[in-house]
Amino acid sequence: MISITIEHLSKRFDGTTALDDVQLEIAAGEIFFLLGPSGCGKTTLLRTLAGFTEPDAGRVLFGTADVTRQPPHLRNTGMMFQNYALWPHLSVARNVAFGLEERRVPRAEITRRVGEALESVQLSGHGERRIHQLSGGQQQRVALARALVIRPTCLLLDEPLSNLDTKLRAEMRGEIRRICHAARLTAIYVTHDQKEALSIADRMAILRAGRVLQTGTPAELYRRPASQFVAGFMGESNFLPGRIHQREGDRAWVVTPLGTFVVRMDDPRWPAGAEVTLSIRPESWRLGPAGRGNEVAGRIVEQVYLGDTAEYSIRVGETLLRVVELNPRDTRRALPEITASVAPEDVVILPRELSAPS
Numbered sequence: 001m002i003s004i005t006i007e008h009l010s011k012r013f014d015g016t017t018a019l020d021d022v023q024l025e026i027a028a029g030e031i032f033f034l035l036g037p038s039g040c041g042k043t044t045l046l047r048t049l050a051g052f053t054e055p056d057a058g059r060v061l062f063g064t065a066d067v068t069r070q071p072p073h074l075r076n077t078g079m080m081f082q083n084y085a086l087w088p089h090l091s092v093a094r095n096v097a098f099g100l101e102e103r104r105v106p107r108a109e110i111t112r113r114v115g116e117a118l119e120s121v122q123l124s125g126h127g128e129r130r131i132h133q134l135s136g137g138q139q140q141r142v143a144l145a146r147a148l149v150i151r152p153t154c155l156l157l158d159e160p161l162s163n164l165d166t167k168l169r170a171e172m173r174g175e176i177r178r179i180c181h182a183a184r185l186t187a188i189y190v191t192h193d194q195k196e197a198l199s200i201a202d203r204m205a206i207l208r209a210g211r212v213l214q215t216g217t218p219a220e221l222y223r224r225p226a227s228q229f230v231a232g233f234m235g236e237s238n239f240l241p242g243r244i245h246q247r248e249g250d251r252a253w254v255v256t257p258l259g260t261f262v263v264r265m266d267d268p269r270w271p272a273g274a275e276v277t278l279s280i281r282p283e284s285w286r287l288g289p290a291g292r293g294n295e296v297a298g299r300i301v302e303q304v305y306l307g308d309t310a311e312y313s314i315r316v317g318e319t320l321l322r323v324v325e326l327n328p329r330d331t332r333r334a335l336p337e338i339t340a341s342v343a344p345e346d347v348v349i350l351p352r353e354l355s356a357p358s
């Protein structure tokens, strides 16, 4: 297990800034996600870690060793890409053995290590099969075994599940997490799928235009985003413009077009009078009067029953609120008039941004 330190990495490709002063500390054994929209620099960062792209400035440390100018083969990173490029004409075992044959590992050791790698991805007994005889998920496991068998210093994964259907993706999420932790590997995983990141990551970074906007655990980024962009990227949210009316202890009273909300806040940045944006996730609302404040009354203009949840669009004055109800009892609410409330802990205060997140 090694830690990875990324210091002030920058990279430009004729006129495009792919990485802009990126700084990250990834702990040994951590599964760390790089998440962001298309073109934000995720793949460039991964390729810089593997040694395929040379940065214009900054350093990459594996443990305490500076590997910034080291060629890829000396870094010994294991890689698994979206297009996992297995050889269809070779057996599963030969595919997995390839990296070891290249390194001229003795035959007996190859056989033993391939067996161990296949066991770790639960494909023992499949060594002699051809690749085309395997399901998509099994092929993914072979690609993972091939990356693991060289005993890499760290594992780099670039959208490894994007070719799989929804059910297999969900199954492989748990598998990848289990295998990485069992092998005690430091893993860096690139995706633009926030569900994948939330379900596998120990910690993650959100990138935008080559910059790291925020790092944290999945729950920190989902529940305590620092900007409207991060809040919107992690999932759906209702954004309300507001002004802080009063602060007292860890409470703030924020005036919005929907009324005054009490918000739990320990951030000293915003004094009374500050213009802010409130972020409230659709699932934070409770339907029906709760008598605990933070209530709005509106009219349901759209409702979708989904079994485990129901989704509502509720018009409150000029604002359209998105509300998700868990375990809905009414398959369709007959009365359009409704009250919804939210707990102070579930309202996040964000800086006011001039434009909505893209």
Ligand code: ATP
Pocket (backbone or CB within 6 Å): 013, 014, 016, 017, 018, 036, 037, 038, 039, 040, 041, 042, 043, 044, 045, 192
């Ligand atoms: P995606 O999710 O679409 O794969 P990404 O976040 O991985 O995107 P990168 O592939 O790292 O983004 O690209 C970051 C920026 O750098 C983009 O604007 C891209 O067009 C540019 N870029 C990347 N590689 C090159 C290259 N070899 N030559 C020129 N521009 C490049």
